[in-house]
Amino acid sequence: MTQLTQILLAGLNPSDPNDWRLRNYEQREGYTALRKILNEKIPPDAIIGEVKKSALRGRGGAGFPTGLKWSFMPKQYEGDKYLVCNSDEGEPGTFKDRDIMHHNPHSLIEGMAIGAYAMGIRTGYNYIHGEIWDTYERMEEAIDEARAAGLLGDNILGSGFSFQLYNHHGYGAYICGEETALLESLEGKKGQPRFKPPFPASFGLYGKPTTINNTETFASVPWIIRNGGEKFLQIGKPNNGGTKIFSVSGHVNKPGNYEVPMGTPFAKLLEMAGGMRGGRKLKACIPGGSSMPVLPGDIMMRTDMDYDSIAKAGSFLGSGAVIIMDDTTCMVKALERLSYFYYEESCGQCTPCREGTGWLYRVVHRIETGKGRIEDLDLLNNVADNIQGRTICALGDAAAMPVRAMIQHFRDEFIYHIEHKKCMV
Amino acid sequence: MLSAESLKKIDHEVTKYPADQKQSAVMSALAIAQDEKGWLANETMDFVAHYLGMPAIAVYEVATFYNMYNLQPVGRYKLTVCTNLPCALSGGNDAAARLKQKLGIGFNQTTADGKFTLKEGECMGACGDAPVLLVNNKRMCSFMSSDMIDQLLEELSK
Numbered sequence: 001m002t003q004l005t006q007i008l009l010a011g012l013n014p015s016d017p018n019d020w021r022l023r024n025y026e027q028r029e030g031y032t033a034l035r036k037i038l039n040e041k042i043p044p045d046a047i048i049g050e051v052k053k054s055a056l057r058g059r060g061g062a063g064f065p066t067g068l069k070w071s072f073m074p075k076q077y078e079g080d081k082y083l084v085c086n087s088d089e090g091e092p093g094t095f096k097d098r099d100i101m102h103h104n105p106h107s108l109i110e111g112m113a114i115g116a117y118a119m120g121i122r123t124g125y126n127y128i129h130g131e132i133w134d135t136y137e138r139m140e141e142a143i144d145e146a147r148a149a150g151l152l153g154d155n156i157l158g159s160g161f162s163f164q165l166y167n168h169h170g171y172g173a174y175i176c177g178e179e180t181a182l183l184e185s186l187e188g189k190k191g192q193p194r195f196k197p198p199f200p201a202s203f204g205l206y207g208k209p210t211t212i213n214n215t216e217t218f219a220s221v222p223w224i225i226r227n228g229g230e231k232f233l234q235i236g237k238p239n240n241g242g243t244k245i246f247s248v249s250g251h252v253n254k255p256g257n258y259e260v261p262m263g264t265p266f267a268k269l270l271e272m273a274g275g276m277r278g279g280r281k282l283k284a285c286i287p288g289g290s291s292m293p294v295l296p297g298d299i300m301m302r303t304d305m306d307y308d309s310i311a312k313a314g315s316f317l318g319s320g321a322v323i324i325m326d327d328t329t330c331m332v333k334a335l336e337r338l339s340y341f342y343y344e345e346s347c348g349q350c351t352p353c354r355e356g357t358g359w360l361y362r363v364v365h366r367i368e369t370g371k372g373r374i375e376d377l378d379l380l381n382n383v384a385d386n387i388q389g390r391t392i393c394a395l396g397d398a399a400a401m402p403v404r405a406m407i408q409h410f411r412d413e414f415i416y417h418i419e420h421k422k423c424m425v
Numbered sequence: 426m427l428s429a430e431s432l433k434k435i436d437h438e439v440t441k442y443p444a445d446q447k448q449s450a451v452m453s454a455l456a457i458a459q460d461e462k463g464w465l466a467n468e469t470m471d472f473v474a475h476y477l478g479m480p481a482i483a484v485y486e487v488a489t490f491y492n493m494y495n496l497q498p499v500g501r502y503k504l505t506v507c508t509n510l511p512c513a514l515s516g517g518n519d520a521a522a523r524l525k526q527k528l529g530i531g532f533n534q535t536t537a538d539g540k541f542t543l544k545e546g547e548c549m550g551a552c553g554d555a556p557v558l559l560v561n562n563k564r565m566c567s568f569m570s571s572d573m574i575d576q577l578l579e580e581l582s583k
């Protein structure tokens with residue numbers, strides 16, 4: 001497959017300010033999947049089967065198989081069920097959902113409508129990160145367009161199928177990206193994660209069965225229905241279907257979103273992003289958003305960009321945020337900033353996370369400011385141990401994993417900081 | 426009390442949720458109230474609580490949990506600059522330093538003329554456009570080099 005394979009951002013013309021509109025989307029085969037499903041009355045199970053075949057995995061961070069998630073929704077349930085899109089993109093380094101919503105909002109709407117049909121859901125919410133107001137307004141306009149064209153709302157295209165979709169915005173809380181915190185927030189409360197189980201498929205929004213997927217996950221669905229799950233799978237690799245948008249940030253010449261087939265070599269992605277800024281050397285890369293373990297540059301250069309390859313290399317694909325650091329980067333300083341972030345954003349419900357993230361930040365800060373002790377490295381690992389696996393949600397793990405990986409791969413640099421009270425780079 | 430225009434906007438938000446779940450509109454109602462008033466005084470939050478039929482304490486909880494609500498008066502322009510790692514690798518801290526120097530204030534401070542408040546922000550989901558900053562929560566400014574910051578401040582000072 002060539003690097004130009006695109007599904008989510010295919011056929012977009014960046015110089016046309018109206019390219020996001022319904023008319024343009026329809027010229028790119030938009031809404032043909034939904035029309036086909038409704039015209040031919042394709043059975044919901046067949047749609048879920050197609051999504052399963054595609055090996056589409058959740059693009060929000062956890063990589064859970066989407067078709068399987070959809071099959072968990074109770075079929076015979078009589079009351080309301082909800083479909084929720086997680087567009088609360090706040091994982092540092094990630095900026096792909098914003099581009100999907102800004103440039104191709106109808107792909108998300110169509111994907112959600114198909115999902116709603118497949119799971120027998122009549123109401124959906126799209127929870128949008130509070131900081132991207134113009135994107136929220138764009139989504140409001142796109143939903144109005146779809147509704148006016150009879151593609152959303154009551155009795156869609158005369159099929160008898162109804163689906164109402166609404167946008168909801170956040171207002172500055174990273175934790176609301178966690179799916180159960182997001183549900184609490186949608187209910188008009190503080191965004192504090194819920195204990196699982198029960199899972200959202202049985203007890204979700206307003207206590208009703210709910211399915212939550214990421215923006216990019218939903219936006220992949222129309223293509224899968226149009227072209228078949230098998231074809232999507234073939235674009236990627238077994239167990240890693242389709243394309244993925246990687247948000248490349250940091251020390252590259254052309255930061256931005258790059259959509260490539262799963263399994264594309266990292267070296268190729270780096271080249272697409274214009275290579276290293278100033279021709280400097282790649283020191284390290286966080287391949288899946290700030291919550292994932294950092295990897296040294298040489299390991300990355302041998303790794304392919306898909307869930308299984310990155311896991312084998314010792315990190316995770318996560319949200320697909322690729323943070324690139326060159327040899328001028330101080331890893332202690334980098335970790336200090338990330339630790340501060342998790343400390344600030346912990347919702348405070350679980351003691352190990354609330355207290356532990358504070359400890360992590362203070363100890364890394366102390367090393368960074370030249371007041372560290374050599375025992376601090378063990379202390380950091382110890383605090384991380386006491387957080388991981390002992391909290392309600394995965395933010396605790398997200399705070400602990402980067403600390404562990406930084407110390408593992410860049411131990412010398414931490415020791416230098418402690419011994420010389422200054423930076424190595 | 427809020428203006429008729431704000432109430433109309435809140436009423437629209439309320440229609441998005443089931444009739445017995447008006448509370449779901451609290452986040453947007455507070456954002457709308459803040460746009461009108463500049464910040465969320467207790468009486469503004471009490472009004473929102475009353476309007477949505479929820480206890481005042483439940484509204485305070487929401488307002489204090491989410492970072493973009495102003496619980497104290499801010500300058501006419503609140504500038505929130507992202508300094509998280511991906512932005513920091515591409516000049517986020519330089520942008521923050523420039524703002525501090527030009528405005529003569531630090532984070533969480535307001536200029537003496539009441540024009541600008543400076544805040545440190547977390548990832549805004551726009552790291553490819555670093556450095557980024559937000560004006561009054563709604564307007565995102567990208568690629569904020571020193572020149573761009575100077576231009577923005579000049580524009581807002583008029």
Ligand SMILES: Cc1cc2nc3c(=O)[nH]c(=O)nc-3n(C[C@H](O)[C@H](O)[C@H](O)COP(=O)(O)O)c2cc1C
Nearest residue numbers: 058059060086088089090177178179213214217394
């Ligand atoms: C702290 C934390 C933050 C998260 N942030 C996001 C986010 O911004 N966007 C997202 O889609 N998923 C995020 N997730 C993952 C969600 O909980 C959930 O797994 C995902 O939305 C499911 O959709 P998917 O299966 O399509 O990936 C986050 C998880 C945690 C623990």
Ligand code: SF4
Nearest residue numbers: 347349350353391393
């Ligand atoms: S792990 Fe942290 S963020 Fe998650 S619920 Fe517990 S305290 Fe809140």
Ligand code: FES
Nearest residue numbers: 507512548549552
């Ligand atoms: S780190 Fe600044 S916008 Fe993401």
